[in-house]
Amino acid sequence: MIYKICRLYGNTEEDRQDLFQEIIIQLWKAYPKFRGESKFGTWLYRIGLNVAITQYRKHKNKIYASDIDSLKIELPEDSFISEEEEKLQAMYNAISRLNDIEKAMVMLYLEDKSYDEMEEILGISSGTLRVKMNRTKEKLRQITKTN
């Protein structure tokens, strides 16, 4: 779950490792204050996404023209990449072109979170989220079409 956040918000493997570390540290610090008022997963997403979006700004302004490592897919033993994996990789590339809040929305959507849970994590009303989600889906459709 944490690594999925890192994959979306980190440009390089080094970035992802730094972000992973940052999230782990923040979770470690915040855990004593966890009162169980929300689900553990919701709490974890909140901290992870908050760190990725609002606190972790290192390298954010750098442009990585071709980061081969980040595009690499580990090959299974029979050297066969399934069609699904290929599609998923293409979708990852498309998602990387969204803004930070849209990325978070898409990720939570793919994680099968309900709009109520998404509201709890993002702080955006479920009505607004539905509208934004439709717009983001359309945006992704356009991005993948042009690629």
Add this chain to the structure above:
Amino acid sequence: MELDDLKQDWNKSTTPHKTPPYNLDDLMVTKSTGAIETLKSKYKKQMVLLPLAATFLGVFTVQNPVLQHNAFIWFIIPLMLLLSLIYYRSYRLVAKMEQTSVESIKKSIQENIELLHRNTKQQLYFTRFILIMFILILEATMYYQHPAAFVAWSSLGLPIRLAAYALALFLQPFITRYFFELNFGRYIRNLKSLLDQAT
């Protein structure tokens, strides 16, 4: 390609989501290189080093009869302590911003913007206070000790000195804002753009 079509694949697929073999023990021990931690350690270092240096200088001066009457040293020590207070305030600000990560994303962004704006105002008053203290210490030092180090300044005459102090007090808000903008400006703009994205 539709996002909904990939929902199943996203949850089924393990390869792109697989966490590399990070060593959690190492990550917890290794110093964080994130923006917040970097800022915190920078402020912490200044916050600790300045009073230590002031104490060292104070003790050294007290023990040295020649330096005991050097007004410049007694002028520098309180300034160092006041500067360390500025770093302490910045450290507290960053620590408070870090604590907002348990809130929802939008609330955290709003709280961070609010914290930074409140801090800008407080910083303006605080630096004004430091500047006034600086002027008072400087004038008192010159009045009571007539130190050689300040001869050129005291020979200028009170009206010119007062005009210079007035100019410094006039420029201080602009300078404070400039440095705040330098440190946090880009971050505030980024937070505002994030808030726009969330509304």
